[in-house]
Amino acid sequence: MSINLGQVRNDTPACKDLIHFNNAGAALQPRDVTDAVLRHLLLEQRIGGYEAAEHNATLSDDFCHCFGRLLNCAPREVAFAESCTRAWTQLLLSVPFEAGDRIITGQSEYASNYLSLLHLAKHKGVKIEVIPNNDAGVICLKTLENKLDNNVRLIALTHIASQSGVIQPAAELGRLARKHHILYLLDACQSAGQMHLDVNELGCDMLTGTGRKYLRGPRGTGFMYVRHSILDYLQPQSIDLQSASWLSRDHYLLRDDARRFEVWEHSVAGKIGLAVAADYALRLGLAEIESTVQTLAATLRDAISQLPGLTVHEHGDKLSGIVTFSSKRHSARDIQNQLRKHRINTSVIRCQNTQLDFPDRQLGDVNRASVHYYNTEAEIVAFCAALSSF
Ligand SMILES: Cc1ncc(COP(=O)(O)O)c(C=O)c1O
Structure with missing residues (x-):
């Protein structure tokens, strides 16, 4: 239809x-999204922030179910973040890199992602390799495959660059990553909300996105997908009472789902608005x-x-x-x-x-x-x- x-x-x-x-910057919100955000803010004004969150207690589950449908993954593989960059960096820094590890990325990688890679290379001794695009602006998969060996710890690709409308062959790259058993992080910041995404077809282990662009959600919102089977391989760089429980004086337990990458304090209204936006896209x-x-x-x-x-x-x-x-x-x-x-x-x-x-x-x-x-x-x-x- x-x-x-x-x-x-x-x-x-x-x-x-x-x-x-300027939808690749921030798209216009549907009225339903703005209304949902405002409704929650007014509830916070009327009854208090904690009490308003309690009133919307099923929110987190609803959010994860909604993004589970959007990405074709289990709700436990979804977490909220305050931006795509936050989600992407959190995941990058949780990979247990060792000096000498290599990270493969593409020529169209998003600026802030590449800055984080440079920072990591400087401080952890990992090596970054950039695979050039061909004349059509598409990453050269042949060159990429030739670079894959046991030292490659991560492949990071931006699905649609900020600076070009070319859609990168993310699923083909996913097949290579799987064939060579290499972790694959996909930045879907520009593709989420403008095209069908299925993490199984894409073959990625981690995917990140933002709320305000093609999903038409509020600013200050984002999300991530983390394949459940790699959850324990990743080591979150920071944790809090959202990501872990304090069991006894010297012991804690991380959550058993992707929400171990969330932080406790966040915009509840923003999260509600983003779920409404994703639902709007799913209905269309x-x-x-x-x-x-x-x-x-x-x-x-x-x-x-x-x-x-x-x-x-x-x-x-x-x-x-x-x-x-x-x-x-x-x-x-x-x-x-x-x-x-x-x-x-x-x-x-x-x-x-x-x-x-x-x-x-x-x-x-x-x-x-x-x-x-x-x-x-x-x-x-x-x-x-x-x-x-x-
Ligand atoms: C491809 C891509 N990745 C990541 C980002 C960063 O998103 P955020 O501002 O939500 O961190 C952008 C923003 O323009 C982008 O275009």
């Missing part, structure tokens, strides 16, 4: 006032969302490439809702500012934050327009008219 555009736009109050092509259907987003993005790429002086940067047949482009005449920042005057939201990707990628592709700062299923072809026409007007 296709998505009812009138309904989803009606559910999204801001659609009336602006053209939001991730396959429908995926095809709607990809069709709109293809239309947008086509339309931008026909405008004089503009170049679209992604090609290939596996592309997501992220469209990046540059102008011969204007800086990326100018274009973003001009578009904002037309009430059109986009973002700028800075070359500085893509040190593995843009210099190699001879790119400077670029513009990013990212569409969601609630955007329309009429908005694409208006976007192109605005782009042509300055």
Whole structure:
């Protein structure tokens, strides 16, 4: 069944006032999400924070069940986090690395992830190896497989980069990771909520995501998946009363599920809002969302490439809702500012934050327009008219 555009736009109050092509930054929330967050905040105001949390006592279970359905995993393999980066770093640091271990990653790895890898290499003596992308912007799996040996402790891949709409072959990489028995951490920050994700098809051991992007949840929320069979192999870097019980003066017991990576204090309202957002996506259907987003993005790429002086940067047949482009005449920042005057939201990707990628592709700062299923072809026409007007 296709998505009812009138309904989803009606559910999204801001659609009336602006053209939001910054879904890869933070998507617009459906009214249900904002209402659920506000309802909980008002309850906290009325009866107190602990008491409000008690009132919503089934929340954590509901959250894990909902993400279990979204990722096709068991609820005990899901945990809440306050961002994708927090989830990703928590998991990275829990891998028992030894000096000399190697970590394989890709050219499109997210900036903050790569910074954590650099930090780890500096302090733990692990070695990072970056596998280049081919001309289509896809990680070269042949080169990657040739690098795999007993010293590779982890493969870390970003499914869809912040700076490019190319969808990386995450499942093919998962098959290689399994064949060689290597731990595989997938950053699904941009893919969660815009495409069907199944951790078994993807073959990843750990996956992280954020709430505010294609899932349309509140800011300050994220989640992680941890395959149950690797739970005890990982060593959480910090624990508290959420992740463990204090049994006696010198003894504690870690939780027996992925929530051993959670911290006790968190935004309860945010967690509620994220569960509502995930449920909204599940009700629309991730396959429908995926095809709607990809069709709109293809239309947008086509339309931008026909405008004089503009170049679209992604090609290939596996592309997501992220469209990046540059102008011969204007800086990326100018274009973003001009578009904002037309009430059109986009973002700028800075070359500085893509040190593995843009210099190699001879790119400077670029513009990013990212569409969601609630955007329309009429908005694409208006976007192109605005782009042509300055
Ligand atoms: C691919 C990717 N990974 C991770 C992140 C970080 O997400 P968060 O800000 O929730 O930590 C982003 C944010 O832009 C991203 O695009």
